[in-house]
Amino acid sequence: MVRQERALRTRRLILEAAASVFDEFGYEGATIGEVVARAGVTRGAVYFHFASKRDLAQGVVDEQFAQDGVPERACKLQEFVDTGMVIAHLMPRDPLLSAGARLSLGQDVFEDLGGGAIPGWIGRLEALLVAAGERGELLPHVVPADTAWLVTAAWAGVQIQSQRLTGRADLEQRVSSLFRHLMPSVAVPGVLGSLRMGPDRGAQVMAEVAAAREVKPVDEGVAAA
Amino acid sequence: MVRQERALRTRRLILEAAASVFDEFGYEGATIGEVVARAGVTRGAVYFHFASKRDLAQGVVDEQFAQDGVPERACKLQEFVDTGMVIAHLMPRDPLLSAGARLSLGQDVFEDLGGGAIPGWIGRLEALLVAAGERGELLPHVVPADTAWLVTAAWAGVQIQSQRLTGRADLEQRVSSLFRHLMPSVAVPGVLGSLRMGPDRGAQVMAEVAAAREVKPVDEGVAAA
Known part of the structure; x- marks a missing residue:
């Protein structure tokens, strides 16, 4: 052990x-x-x-998909936004995510490597959108596979351009802007109004995850007592 | 001569x-x-x-910016969409555009080359959005510099992902999807309803340009007569 x-x-x-x-x-x-x-x-x-x-x-x-630990939400579109915001928060701080993005999108090794990572991200986002649709969170014209493809591609483009122009200093602000531009075409108005997608959303979620981790053993202790 | x-x-x-x-x-x-x-x-x-x-x-x-010849429009947001759709139409057919994108976004030579091309595209799109704003085509919250940054980045991401997954076979369809997702957050409703942003928009515009070129000498002849 x-x-x-x-x-x-x-x-x-x-x-x-x-x-x-x-x-x-x-x-x-x-x-x-x-x-x-x-x-x-x-x-x-x-x-x-x-x-x-x-x-x-x-x-x-492969490690990209094990990195983030975005918590599940009752509102699946919030979980969808959180996924993008958390990775935007972590990427400038985590060479595993940063190298994963470079290898997935690089010209060099696409056939075997990136070819798997891109469909992996599309599939993950599509699953969240399908779940959002089942809960009535999506506008009627949204096709989960198309929107998942688009958000994966647009997120990657924002990441590359932010890296090129500011060394990723504005990545969270730009990904926040991406969601603010896209979600009005995706979410029903009642959900749209309550979505948190500010630039500090990724940091908030990670703080929440860290707090839950710290509290847990105490909770368990109390429960056992 | x-x-x-x-x-x-x-x-x-x-x-x-x-x-x-x-x-x-x-x-x-x-x-x-x-x-x-x-x-x-x-x-x-x-x-x-x-x-x-x-x-x-x-x-x-540099040649990227001389390639397309997107015609001016009374509706500046249509010209904005046309710019993205025409390049999506031409890129799979034109190594100059395709290599320009690769060099602009490549890891190799960013400092001197791509560093100029990306701000060049952002500036071009921003100018169109500012003109659209002066004509009352933009929703009140739109910041032309932010939206131009985002569309440039998202367009590039869509191009890369389309190249990776389909060799650019679905590029026009995906760029059309990008505009259909984004424009509801950008255009006032009256303009949004009349925007043409289907996958064949780039081909339509280029056919229009070709027709205008063929007709022109005749027109001039008639005007001179």
């Missing part, structure tokens, strides 16, 4: 090092040697967890 | 060859030798027009 925990921690360390290398050099420019150096582990440890550079890159791309 | 025309034609030939090379290999992978081979001109001819590979790439990026 302890050994397994240590292996998971090493795997995570290697993924974070790999992310910072891919983020800096791109796929082609990255080397396993540089990952070894940054992770402070042996080459053998890297190859124990990942068979190849491609495998490492796939690990970084 | 004839000599100048020939020089312009050669310059254009070289730019088109350079575009196809940048489009295929990216900035780093492109070589002047390959451009010489594809243009079917001498190396001296290339260096007569462009001092370096960087100069060639800049020429391709």
